[in-house]
Amino acid sequence: MPARAPPRTVHAPSTPAPRRPPMPVAASPSDAFVSVFDLFKIGIGPSSSHTVGPMIAARQFARRLQAAPGRAAPGWSAVHGVRAELFGSLSATGLGHGTDRAVLLGLAGYEPDTVDPEAIAPAIAAIRATQQLALLGQHPIRFVEKDHLLMRRKSLPLHPNGMRFAALGADGEELLAAEFYSVGGGFVIDAAGTRVLNETAEGTAPAGDAPVSTAAPPYPFGSGAELLAQCAASGLSIAGLMAANEAARRSPEAVRRQLLAIWQTMAGCVARGCSATGHLPGRMQLRRRAAELKSSLSSHPEAALRDPLSMLDWVNLYAMAVNEENAAGGRVVTAPTNGAAGVIPAVLHYYRNFIPGATEQGIVDFLLTAGAIGILYKKNASLSGAEVGCQGEVGVACSMAAGALAAVLGGTPAQVENAAEIGMEHNLGMTCDPVGGLVQIPCIERNAMGAIKAINAARLALRGDGRHEVSLDQVIRTMVQTGADMKSRYKETSRGGLAVNVIEC
Template identity: 60%
Template sequence: MAISLFDLLKIGIGPSSSHTVGPMVAARRFAESLKPFDRLGHVGRLRLQLFGSLGATGQGHGTVPAMLLGLEGHRPDTVDPDLLAPRSNHILRQGEILLLGEYAVPFREADDLIFRGDETLPFHPNGMRFTAFNRHGEVVTERTYYSIGGGFVVDEQAVNTDRIVDDATHLPYAFSTSAELLKHCDTHGLAMAEVMMANERAWQSEPEVRAGIQRIWQVMQECVQNGIRHEGVLPGGLGIERRAASLYRSLVDMERQDLISPSLSAMDWVNLYALAVNEENAAGGRMVTAPTNGAAGIIPAVLHYYWHWCPGANEEGVIRFLLTAAAIGILFKENASISGAEVGCQGEVGSACAMAAAGLAAVTGGTPHQVENAAEIGMEHHLGLTCDPIGGLVQVPCIERNAIAAMDAINSAVLALRGDGRHFVSLDKVIQTMRETGHDMLDKYKETSRGGLAVNVIEC
């Protein structure tokens, strides 16, 4: 099966790709599924059920507003983030929803919105079930969807194929392991970015691919600027103060000689970039899943580091960076998981760190083997990382975790570039280990807020 860069790097909304972006996609897909059978006009009631991690932490992750607006026909890449809260509140207050923006259907929160956090559906922790009834209370149709991380959604017909995209497009350089990817590079004398670009041309022209990547970069930049501009307390009740704006002011007020060293100056700015993105994500703003919302600050932070701190940085380098990062992301998606609900935060922050490390190594002169080494280092040192968000919110420890991982990605690239690409543990072995570790990890450490920091921090 074929996975595109644009499958991994999606423009969406915060705070969670699996709990917000995916459910909105699934809800819209369910509403659209009613059209061919002329059922929209015959629906008299809807029931939404959230299972497993969605049921346990969906409230804090904005799942309900996302699903309601998805049913009304909105998409994550185009919906106005400022519309979600007021519109969903209006729906719940009025007890009526407009299917695909046209058909008024009664919706009673107490009866039609059910959280089943203690029950997990068979094939993935992020399960949701949509049921449509006619005006006589009879079931018109019922469908089950799984939000499997990074905004990917599969239905119950895709059992046991939840790590791949249902796309049979023929790719000139198909690969599912880093060994296969490196073989393409070695055999044809190509960089990883060139392999990816050739594959992307199976879907659209190169100018279209470039324009799409530039749009992703633009949204990443806008997200950083929005995160720097906005101040106040993040929503959700924890009382977490946004820090990016004050950090930005302190940095621009400093003269370079006031800083300890240029390297620490860069560290301050990388931290700022990551905090800005993840605070904006936590507030429900517009961002790019990279490859998930919970890890959305790492790639933009390292890409901003390249843009502002690496000599010779240019738009072509941005394109090569993101193409390379996507090549590595595909390996995680196909062979393990990018879902915190499935394998813990190692699948989100760890994957993003590896992707960012690979991208930076590629645009600073790394060979394909050095790039693979950078990705391996980035992932290896996040193995076993749990997903234990306090209050079910993508705030603590998620926001700071992105800043730390961004610095890890830069160091991973530096370490790889100091070598010749040969290393003891392959990226494929690390990905396999991550998957096995995630399988062995207790569910309470997988985005359920039932273990770790989520239960050991006393909320005052």
Template identity: 50%
Template sequence: MTAFVSALDLFSIGIGPSSSHTVGPMRAARAFAERLGADGLLEGVTRITCSLYGSLGATGLGHGTPDAVVAGLAGLKPDECDPADVRGAWSRLGADGDEVRIAGRQPVTMTQADISLEPRTRLPGHPNALTFQAWGEADALPIAEETYYSIGGGFIRRDGDAPEQSEVRRHPLPYSNAAELLALCDEHGVSFCDVARSNEVAMHGEQGIDAGLDAIWAAMSECVQHGLATEGTLPGGLGVKRRAPEVRRRLEEYDRERSADPSSLRDTSTEWLHAFALAVNEENASGGRVVTAPTNGAAGIIPAVGHYYQRFVPGADAAGIGRYLLTAAAIASLVKKNASISGAEGGCQAEVGSACAMAAGGLCAVLGGTPRQIENAAEIAMEHHLGLTCDPVAGLVQVPCIERNAIASSTAVSAARLALHGDGTHVVSLDTVIETMRQTGLDMMTKYKETSEGGLAVNVIEC
């Protein structure tokens, strides 16, 4: 089975703060509401309940999962809705309830109690599970019940459906691991992005993929600019102050001073890289518009390194951004198929580690790296995130997530630069490090996988 996943699916435009806890549950809720309509059951529904299991139950409140469920049931889509319409959707229900129009049509009174948190119950399909039940006026049993899994990156799977499979027949250059991807590059004399583009064109056409990539980069850029300009304190009660605007002001001042004094040796490129990442993840933490890359918790790395390329690499252009994103998607496909991009499944190594590998490989590509140097860059980046836990304080995508994106952006640039100094020959292959990440995720204790039951999540409170 081919590993390839389209960049238009991996980089999905949505809302914060979490792809698995906000975007995925919203899509699942909308899918359930649409199935009620398709099955002719919607008009008979008088009540809907939802149970959030495992990681969704443990950190759902901090990640805005109940809000996302209510918004999805009402028919909202994460890529089209106003983020303000999602924030507070559940808390506005109150104890007495309020009307929610299921699928935008059927009026149903919902209360906050209709969405329950079940953190100690973990379903076998995935740590992020949610079950919907629709009830009629006098029915002792639900008239419809479905369970969905939010499997990372905003992707969902309905219980009972076969695991997602890429359409091999539509991929002229299929591959299932990095070794096969490198072999394709050798056989056709191309790079990672060319393989990805061939598959994308078969799926979306030339104009479709170009327009899609342009929209993705435009959304990433808008997120960076909004984050660099927006002051304030992030929601959630931790009192985390937005830092990106102040960092931007200082860097602009440093750059002006350097322009006035050409003898100044200060290089602000790494600090700008950090500012770009902070901007995106502060936007994400506020529930703003972000692009999943490959998750929301790691959404700052790809845009930050891309902006670094645009601003500090001579000759950078829009075509380079396209190659950067396609290379990153080719690498993400490998991780998604052969390990995981879900923090609830693999810890933060699966989120930030994956994004770092994607950005490292993508940057290496636009800096002129060979396929083996690109593979090496991605391997270096992933290797040095092995074992990274996901322990968000108070269940919020703020501490340590925001700073972690900034540091991982630096690691991605360092990995790309380091790989370019070699010829692509290295001891540990990308396939090996991805398999090691998968095994490490299996061995990792549940309390370190997006449950806020271990690590910083408990020690910060205790201190």
């Protein structure tokens, strides 16, 4: 009997209202609420951990210096300088990843989600030319990069991506100091392990439809098994469950609006990447390839008719377009990181452009499902190449995209979990060894490979009935252990792998 074909029908949309009451789930230490919008954040390239996170940390440090009622701060008038120290992986690959520029921008008050990518180069050039930096755009200090931005090879205790900022008085004495860690995907924690949010001047969380409540989600989950159990008990899809959890903090309309804004930003990034030509920044002067590929694919439609696999070329194109934009410092969405930002947009474009009956609701459900899977990695593993290698970046993105695609193609929660598991299982052990410390080789093509692998993982899962030998929780655990066993030279330090075997021109 022929095998059952993968469903081609459009899935049922996420159900906003629960059909059955939430199942109580034992609280675990990893139960802190993580939102889909923590995973999909609008930022700039080339790296969420090395660009977005340090920019947030630097800006938050500058905010702490402002005198305010009840706040132990020196106040602007006492601050004559700031010293920033970058440790571990931030020091090893920070220059290639733009960490130096991110720190300057953050101190000057720029935010990753709102800074105009076109304004970055002139802002940095002005600071370097004048050796003056206006903290938060308000308080000018002398800032000489060779004295005030220091690279330290050793690591701080909590994570390989450590930073230390110190405010300096008139005689160079330290007035206030703080350590931060950029732990992957744009997440920042302080020395106490507390999450540091990108507070705006108004003291609110991210711009737009900010959360209006801190209510606990109705369907908490800390593992894949708990997620499946919540789906089974409530009768909800994974997307429906995530929609209900998000609606505990924002209105359902705001959740949808923000998800569609994320999608529009991803689509804009693909479009820009498909038209930009020239070379990427950095010593390698890598040629941008997406525009050429787009032109070749568009101008030979008859070749596509003859080639049943031509769809793969388009998926490759979408992913490479995003990651070339990212490498160029353009506007991207962390998904869940910048280095892996191309996988999910590529698979979403595949869904929208190649799946008959694709809908806007499908895009919303895709992002919600991908978010649920990403939360499992955020809570139980890592999204940081500096901590677990590229399995934590492109591997996680592949897993998220595989599960999400399976969901919008009609998969059951068990098939979605299976697809996500396959997506990671075959990325286990993947190292992070960026050539020249740049997020270019192997990162750009790796996203194309991750997207294709995600599509295949979804198809494999949809050919089955959800039963499988390796659970998503087991593969996540394996990924953590594999990352711990990996030598640091393969964890975003550019001291091993391709980084030492490919000669930079």
